[in-house]
Amino acid sequence: MKVGIDTNVLIELFKQSEKVDDLIEIGCCLYTYNKCLWEMVKYVRDLNLKDSYTERIVADFIEENKIKIINMGVLKANAKGFEKKCLEKGIDCHSPDSEIILAFKEDGMDIIWSQEINLKKAAKLLVMESV
16 A cells, blocks of 8 residues: 655654554555655754754655655646645645645555645545545
């Protein structure tokens, strides 16, 4: 099962890395979008760790936990169109969330895991399951 994780879940897994083992044990393949990765780097940097080590800490976490990175670019026009569709349905979805959802959809995620209510609602517009 392909599970796309957004930034807030990625950070929670970083704080409690034992949960990653549980997910892998039940057959989940974890993916995140490249923009989520950079948001996580910013979070780790804000922990007052030395800047020179920040990217290495994040890279090691990603590698050790076999989290795959989706590097595809999402066309801004597609993201803006999706945001407009969401707004018409009363869902506040904006960049980078719109790009994350579209990248996960394009890459065939089975589930999007997020703590963002609007991201979950927007994913459902694309007939994607979210938790």
